[in-house]
Amino acid sequence: MQKQNQDPIFDLVKKEEERQTEMIGLIPSENHSSEAVRSVLSSCLSSKYAEGYPKRRYYEGNQVIDEIEIEAQKRLKELFKVPHVNVQPYSGSPANSAVEFALLEEGDTIMGLALSSGGHLTHGHPKVTFSGRYFNSIQYGLDENARIDFKELRRLALEHKPKLIIAGTTAYPFVLDFAKFAEIADEVGAYLLADISHITGLVIAGEHQSPVPHAHIVMSTTHKTFRGPRGAMIMVTNKGLEKDPDLADKIDKAVFPALQGGPHNENTAAIAIAAGEAARPGFIEYGKQIRKNADAMATALQQEGLKLVGDGTENHLILIDLTSFGDGFGTQVAFAMDVAGIYANRNTIPGEPCSPFYPSGIRIGTPLVTTRGMKEQEMTKIAQWIARVVDHIKGEQLPALKTTRRVFLKDFKARMIKDETLLAIRKEVKEMAKTFPLFAW
């Protein structure tokens, strides 16, 4: 048998750990989880088949797995105050597909926020996704203030009579008014799914309105602000059971056997551990600090002269609008930031003038750096580094002629990876980053 330390994959894992430690991560959908959460992921639980649900399994030997799954459910029901939860979805996308499969027939109408306005692929993005191809997808968007356009949403709902309305975002710096969504869903008789993947931690910390009193179903990934393992949970609310007494059963049957086989028990255990951590006072402090850090970062970026969508943030994320540097500038900035030791992602902005592949914005968020224990003071420093990067590469504009863009970017990247200014910033970033552990809570 080959020894563990001889497999070069372990060298790569070490390399990735160094990368995460020496760099600053600003991707708002990522997080570092605790040693406790991570340790259980490599436990013996992963070798057990447990198709079915606690006390209703298709395999023997699940006495202990049952206890673990029941405890995970119990903790989440208490944490979110819901009567039913399913912890088996492999991740957020399969969880949304399960909700859609549970409630809709092929060709039924669903409504979600357009991807270009900050929605998610699984919310009915046309042509390339399951939800966009199998259902009649009507997408709503934003108003002139970059906020969800509820007037338009209501008009579309009255016209198209959707069976399901999805409220959830991936690149939207404002709070979501779930009560308003519910008013419209109730008016047209639609189910309301609140997809809180990005903001679960804020909801638990009381830093964002909870969707539980308003939505019929609440879905969340477990690896974003919830700070657990990769996975997802689907919750059915009291309001959901009032509308449809079979709702919990429909969701469970859609997850298994309709879309999945055996649950990943190691994830179930890790979700239970994360739920235990989220119920402690330290987690509330964490959620509050995510918000404080986001505000501090927004203020500092603006002081550096950068423009933000909506002039700031109401949650954990910020969209930097780079249109004043030329259309599509997000691509160059994201690459140069990465060279300078700060990784984020390029993103479209509301009314994107360029294209989704060459967007004009940068999306950043504070969940990762807050988990490392960084505070307002560090946010100011990071904002200054970002501003230095932007200032250093201004003028590096995408050619207007589309066919020459790839050649331009290839040359740009080749120059940037050995750019002295960017590498000097990278050194400063590394010095600071190294003093913060990946998980400080």
Ligand SMILES: *Cc1c(COP(=O)(O)O)cnc(C)c1O
């Ligand atoms: C991340 C996310 C998902 C999908 O989760 P995956 O685990 O990547 O499949 C779905 N909805 C929203 C709003 C998300 O942010």
